[in-house]
Amino acid sequence: MAEQVVAKGLEGIVAAESRICKIDGMAGKLYYCGYAIEDLTEHCTFEEVTYLLLHGNLPNVAQLEDFSGKMRKSRDLAGLVIEMIRQFPGRAHPMELLQSAISYLSSSVRHKIQHSDTCDCRTTLHQVVQIASVLATFWRFRNGLGYVPARMDLSHGANFLYMLRGEEPEPLEGEIMEKCLILHAEHGFNASTFTARMVASTKSTCYCSISSAIGSLYGSLHGGANERVMEMVDSVGAKEDARAWTEKALVEKRKIMGMGHRVYKVKDPRATIIEGLLNDLAALKKESGGLNILKEIEKVVVEKMEADGKQIYPNVDFFSGAVYRLLGIDPILFTPIFAMSRVSGWLAHIMEQRVDNRLFRPKALYVGPEPFEFIPLDQR
Amino acid sequence: MAEQVVAKGLEGIVAAESRICKIDGMAGKLYYCGYAIEDLTEHCTFEEVTYLLLHGNLPNVAQLEDFSGKMRKSRDLAGLVIEMIRQFPGRAHPMELLQSAISYLSSSVRHKIQHSDTCDCRTTLHQVVQIASVLATFWRFRNGLGYVPARMDLSHGANFLYMLRGEEPEPLEGEIMEKCLILHAEHGFNASTFTARMVASTKSTCYCSISSAIGSLYGSLHGGANERVMEMVDSVGAKEDARAWTEKALVEKRKIMGMGHRVYKVKDPRATIIEGLLNDLAALKKESGGLNILKEIEKVVVEKMEADGKQIYPNVDFFSGAVYRLLGIDPILFTPIFAMSRVSGWLAHIMEQRVDNRLFRPKALYVGPEPFEFIPLDQR
Numbered sequence: 001m002a003e004q005v006v007a008k009g010l011e012g013i014v015a016a017e018s019r020i021c022k023i024d025g026m027a028g029k030l031y032y033c034g035y036a037i038e039d040l041t042e043h044c045t046f047e048e049v050t051y052l053l054l055h056g057n058l059p060n061v062a063q064l065e066d067f068s069g070k071m072r073k074s075r076d077l078a079g080l081v082i083e084m085i086r087q088f089p090g091r092a093h094p095m096e097l098l099q100s101a102i103s104y105l106s107s108s109v110r111h112k113i114q115h116s117d118t119c120d121c122r123t124t125l126h127q128v129v130q131i132a133s134v135l136a137t138f139w140r141f142r143n144g145l146g147y148v149p150a151r152m153d154l155s156h157g158a159n160f161l162y163m164l165r166g167e168e169p170e171p172l173e174g175e176i177m178e179k180c181l182i183l184h185a186e187h188g189f190n191a192s193t194f195t196a197r198m199v200a201s202t203k204s205t206c207y208c209s210i211s212s213a214i215g216s217l218y219g220s221l222h223g224g225a226n227e228r229v230m231e232m233v234d235s236v237g238a239k240e241d242a243r244a245w246t247e248k249a250l251v252e253k254r255k256i257m258g259m260g261h262r263v264y265k266v267k268d269p270r271a272t273i274i275e276g277l278l279n280d281l282a283a284l285k286k287e288s289g290g291l292n293i294l295k296e297i298e299k300v301v302v303e304k305m306e307a308d309g310k311q312i313y314p315n316v317d318f319f320s321g322a323v324y325r326l327l328g329i330d331p332i333l334f335t336p337i338f339a340m341s342r343v344s345g346w347l348a349h350i351m352e353q354r355v356d357n358r359l360f361r362p363k364a365l366y367v368g369p370e371p372f373e374f375i376p377l378d379q380r
Numbered sequence: 381m382a383e384q385v386v387a388k389g390l391e392g393i394v395a396a397e398s399r400i401c402k403i404d405g406m407a408g409k410l411y412y413c414g415y416a417i418e419d420l421t422e423h424c425t426f427e428e429v430t431y432l433l434l435h436g437n438l439p440n441v442a443q444l445e446d447f448s449g450k451m452r453k454s455r456d457l458a459g460l461v462i463e464m465i466r467q468f469p470g471r472a473h474p475m476e477l478l479q480s481a482i483s484y485l486s487s488s489v490r491h492k493i494q495h496s497d498t499c500d501c502r503t504t505l506h507q508v509v510q511i512a513s514v515l516a517t518f519w520r521f522r523n524g525l526g527y528v529p530a531r532m533d534l535s536h537g538a539n540f541l542y543m544l545r546g547e548e549p550e551p552l553e554g555e556i557m558e559k560c561l562i563l564h565a566e567h568g569f570n571a572s573t574f575t576a577r578m579v580a581s582t583k584s585t586c587y588c589s590i591s592s593a594i595g596s597l598y599g600s601l602h603g604g605a606n607e608r609v610m611e612m613v614d615s616v617g618a619k620e621d622a623r624a625w626t627e628k629a630l631v632e633k634r635k636i637m638g639m640g641h642r643v644y645k646v647k648d649p650r651a652t653i654i655e656g657l658l659n660d661l662a663a664l665k666k667e668s669g670g671l672n673i674l675k676e677i678e679k680v681v682v683e684k685m686e687a688d689g690k691q692i693y694p695n696v697d698f699f700s701g702a703v704y705r706l707l708g709i710d711p712i713l714f715t716p717i718f719a720m721s722r723v724s725g726w727l728a729h730i731m732e733q734r735v736d737n738r739l740f741r742p743k744a745l746y747v748g749p750e751p752f753e754f755i756p757l758d759q760r
Contacts, residue, residue, distance in 0.1 A: 006394045009581070009738030013393055014386050019748030031751050039754035048757075056748075060760040080467060087460060092487030099591055100483035107472030189744045191582045195592060198578060201389070202571045202599020211479055212575060212592035219582020221739050262741075358389030359601050361642075364569045368399030368436075371411050374419035377428075380440040 004365050015360070016197065020053060020348050021188045028266035032186050033057065041273050046156045046181040046341075047071050050128060053186055053348040067125075074126035075150030075159060077133050081105070082147055085137050094138050094336045095218040099211050101134050102127060106207030127207055128347060131340045132156065135333060136163035157181050160340070161327065172284050173327055176277045180323060183270045183316065184338055186345030192217040196346040197353040198360045206350050213346045214339050223335035226321035229258040230331060232297075233290040233322065242296035250304055258318030259301055267313035274319040281326045289326040294319060384745050395740070396577065400433060400728050401568040408646035412566050413437065421653050426536045426561040426721075427451050430508060433566055433728040454506035455530030455539060457513050461485070462527055465517050474518050474716045475598040479591050481514050482507055486587030507587055508727060511720045512536065515713060516543035537561050540720070541707065552664050553707055556657045560703060563650045563696065564718055566725030572597040576726040577733040581740045586730050593726045594719050603715035606701035609638040610711060612677075613670040613702065622676035630684055638698030639681055647693035654699040661706045669706040674699060 007013045022031040030037040032049065033056050040049050044058075047068045051059045059067055077085075084104060088097050105127055137147055140163075148163045158174025169177070187193075196213035200206070217223045236245045249256060261268050275291075282289050298314050305312045324334055387393045402411040410417040412429065413436050420429050424438075427448045431439045439447055457465075464484060468477050485507055517527055520543075528543045538554025549557070567573070576593035580586065597603045616625045629636060641648050655671075662669050678694050685692045704714055 004394050006397055008396065010390070010393070010395055010740050010742035011738070013390070013742045014384050014745045015390055015742035016388065016744055017386055017747045018744040019746070021744070022746045022748060022751070029751075034749035034752050035754060036751060043754060043756065058755065058757075058760055061757060064757065080469065083467065084464070087463065088484070089460065089487040092484075096483050096486045096585075096588065099588060100480045103476050103480035103483070103591075103595070104468070104472075106476045107469040189742055191578065191739055191741055194740065194742060195575060195578050198571065198575050199592065199596045199599065202596050202602040204595050204599035204602075205476075208476065208479060208595035208598050211483075212579065212595040215483070215584050215588035215592040216579045216582050218588050219579065219584035222582040222584075358391070359571055360390050360574065361571055362390035362393045362395035362569055362574060364396060364398040364401070365394045366399070366402045367397045368402060369414035371402070371409075371416060372414050374415060374423060375438065376423065377438075377441060377444065380438055 006365055010362075015189065015194065016353070018188070018349070018352060019056065020345070020352060021186050023188055023263050025261075025263040025265050028264055028269050030187070030269050037183065037269055038273065041179045041182050044182065046178050046185070046344075049182045049185055050125075050344040053344050054351065071125050071129050071156065072150075072152045072159075074129040075133055075152070075163075077130065077137060077147070081130075081134070082137060085134060086141055088138070090142065093218070094135060094332060095214060095223075095339070097138055098131060098134060098336055098339055099214040099218070102131070102207055102211040102214060105130060106205050106211070127210060128343050129156070131336075131343055132160040133163060135336050135340060136160055139164060139330060139333060140166070165328070169327075170284065172280065176281055176323060177327065179277055180274070180320060180337075181341040183273060184320075184341035186342070186348065191219070191222050192342065193346055193349050197349050200350040200353045201357055201360045203354075203357070206347060209350050210343060210346050213342075217335065217339055217342065223338050225257055225315075225317040226324070227331045227334045229294075229317055230290065230321040230325060232257050233293050236293050236297070239288075239292040239296055242293045243300050246297045246300040247304070250301070256297065256301055258315055258321075259298075260312040261315040264313070264315065265311055268315040268318075270316040271314040271318050274316065274323060275314075278319045278323050278326070281323060285326050287326070290322040291319075294322060386745055390742075395569060395574065396733070398568070398729070398732060399436065400725070400732060401566050403568055403643050405641075405643040405645050408644055408649050408652075410567070410649050417563065417649055418653065421559045421562050424562065426558050426565070426724075429562045429565055430505075430724040433724050434731065451505050451509050451536065452530075452532045452539075454509040455513055455532070457510065457517060457527070461510075461514070462517060465514060466521050468518070470522065473598070474515060474712060475594060475603075475719070477518055478511060478514060478716055478719055479594040479598070482511070482587055482591040482594060485510060486585055486591070507590060508723050509536070511716075511723055512540040513543060515716050515720060516540055519544060519710060519713060520546070545708070549707075550664065552660065556661055556703060557707065559657055560654070560700060560717075561721040563653060564700075564721035566722070566728065571599070571602050572722065573726055573729050577729050578740045580730040580733045581737055583734075583737070586727060589730050590723060590726050593722075597715065597719055597722065603718050605637055605695075605697035606704070607711045607714045609674075609697055610670065610701040610705060612637050613673050616673050616677070619668075619672040619676055622673045623680050626677045626680040627684070630681070636677065636681055638701075639678075639694055640692045641695040644693070644695065645691055648695040648698075650696040651694040651698050654696065654703060655694075658699045658703050658706070661703060665706050667706070670702040671699075674702060 033052050051067045148166045151162050155178050157177030161169040192213040195216040196209045199209040199212040236242050278291050282291050431447045528546045531542050535558050537557030541549040572593040575596035576589045579589040579592040616622050658671050662671050
């Protein structure tokens with residue numbers, strides 16, 4: 001073959017059809033299965049959105065009741081899993097624990113089923129739910145606290161905060177946690193979602209596929225940007241210093257964390273929503289939580305960029321770290337919370353991949369040495 | 381964009397350059413870093429081949445001694461890992477255990493290092509080595525036996541058999557195990573290797589990348605074919621019945637396991653080598669181990685196919701299950717042994733990916749519903 005074009009990073013390659021997520025980068029619109037993210041965040045629970053992603057349509061009252069019930073029944077951790085978390089090496093990152101725990105959970109279902117073509121991942125919701133419980137329990141153990149049994153009457157987000165803190169969160173806190181989970185649940189073929197589909201394409205189990213996606217999300221080029229936004233906020237220190245800090249950073253061509261997005265040419269619609277949540281939460285907590293600093297950074301960047309004819313706006317990571325921090329969540333949990341939300345999207349993609357599967361198997365362009373003679377060990 | 385061609389399964393897409401593996405499908409030749417698989421199997425140890433894959437050149441005596449020493453020192457399992465294996469749910473597949481255990485091991489190194497650009501996976505060989513120890517220990521625990529501490533004087537393959545059986549294997553058995561590991565160590569961008577590169581492209585740790593690759597190899601479209609070859613051998617029963625069985629299977633257009641390969645248009649060079657190993661082992665064990673049945677199936681298939689102008693020959697999976705069975709290895713370990721070998725190739729690809737990295741992020745072609753109005757829950 002004369003021309004072997006290398007599609008580095010698979011950039012521009014359309015790897016599959018999908019019915020799950022529509023992103024209109026020019027208009028700044030995001031839809032899950034045809035529904036605008038603004039509507040879903042405003043009106044739905046995380047369980048309802050998970051149903052939407054897995055079934056392709058919103059549930060009616062009876063369907064939602066049944067589905068939520070199934071998810072809630074899966075909240076508590078088995079004794080063996082609690083012990084596994086307790087014994088997991090102390091310096092492990094919770095993403096390592098999550099990846100390990102999900103493969104572990106795989107063994108608690110009849111895995112033969114998972115290999116069959118007719119397997120329906122929708123029957124194995126407990127992995128979706130248990131990520132939240134594993135994380136909360138990890139954090140408590142690491143901080144010398146005990147396991148908190150799940151509450152069945154709380155939303156998924158509120159129950160996570162409850163299992164983390166050991167006390168019921170304010171209703172607004174629970175709602176905000178829910179909305180954050182909804183906002184991060186799905187976003188097309190990012191690296192972790194594509195990893196999930198890739199592994200699913202070998203007919204591996206959905207647990208193993210999700211475990212692999214977690215490994216992918218752990219990478220610093222994928223998850224973790226909101227943690228670094230908060231480091232930026234801390235290094236700025238006060239609102240008054242934000243303009244000077246940002247102008248200097250721009251002059252020095254340093255990357256402003258949480259600004260700019262490959263797809264969105266306007267403000268990421270999720271950033272707009274999270275900014276609203278941060279506003280509400282700051283009012284409840286009677287502290288800014290970095291909102292004033294973030295707004296000032298945004299203002300300076302947008303101004304300067306527009307002056308240069310460029311368009312760079314906040315993305316989903318810009319305000320989310322500040323929300324989590326005001327909710328009292330340890331930064332080490334920021335990326336794992338991304339996994340706890342995105343797992344719904346991963347599962348939807350795994351199911352979609354299975355329907356019309358073809359094993360992903362790209363080619364490599366060999367650029368290594370031509371064959372040479374073997375040299376025995378004693379002559380090297 | 382007018383034309384959005386979907387590259388289903390990424391077929392025909394060249395996803396990256398690589399210096400590791402050259403496959404000449406027409407000539408039936410396979411090279412690791414320029415060295416023919418026949419030479420490597422004949423003259424090298426698995427440790428030596430691992431060095432080759434990770435460094436791009438064969439070691440001299442001093443380098444090999446240092447490298448082997450490092451690998452051997454990593455053989456024994458830490459107490460916590462032994463406990464984890466002991467407590468892993470009994471009905472789990474060992475691939476689930478492996479995926480979980482490798483993420484677990486990740487936490488035993490300083491993971492910050494793993495994220496840095498300068499991280500050298502070659503310093504973390506213990507994950508390569510420990511897969512063998514985890515597997516042997518898993519099998520012993522499942523069979524009511526105890527942990528066998530590693531032997532430092534044996535080759536990697538012989539030590540695996542030793543830790544599995546609790547007694548030293550015959551020298552020829554150890555050599556054959558080594559050669560099987562060498563033969564499976566690398567084969568370009570198969571699904572698991574590409575999964576490893578994909579996860580590495582997010583700058584995740586090499587442990588998490590390998591854990592993800594294990595999830596991918598677990599899929600029934602990827603690992604596991606040699607296990608099904610042996611089911612075929614068992615259902616044939618005797619050499620005398622092999623011709624009739626095969627002819628019937630061909631008439632009924634049933635798939636003959638272990639025959640045919642996407643890339644090789646002639647006999648897979650690895651199949652030729654493994655056939656020789658099976659021959660030697662059968663002589664040692666004074667039993668055919670299915671070799672006579674396999675040779676008869678091969679003969680009939682090749683004959684019939686060539687008569688139809690088609691070329692279908694044995695691939696690497698055709699004889700390997702019979703070798704493992706004669707080595708007394710439980711079929712549940714066949715796919716995990718593939719992982720135990722391929723991990724060297726995965727690590728080589730992870731390192732190569734890191735050198736000139738671009739995050740893998742293909743596109744999806746949206747074919748779902750156009751945006752519609754939100755319908756409140758009580759109106760659905």
